[in-house]
Amino acid sequence: MRALAAALLLAFALPVVAATHPAAVQDDYPRALSEARARGVPLLVDVWAPW
Template sequence: MRTALLAALAAASLSAAVPAAAAAPKGVIEDDYPRALAEAKARNVPMLVDVWAPW
């Protein structure tokens, strides 16, 4: 019982110490090309497409 309680407390403290994934900055649209294109056309601004590959 005591070991389970200590494990639960350790897990809770680790999850609190690791920040959640940061939200995209204002004006950034991730993984929705049609929406990004429509918004750029509506605002009459250029669109930057940033692509990468893990290899």
């Protein structure tokens, strides 16, 4: 029953979170860092290589 309640909570909470997230900051680490600090949220750094 707890698993079902948790799944339902996530199912209804994810669209709200997705609708309120800020746009991604690309190629500007200082700006991204300052925005994350101002909002009090962690900074996610996504890196990849084409090789």
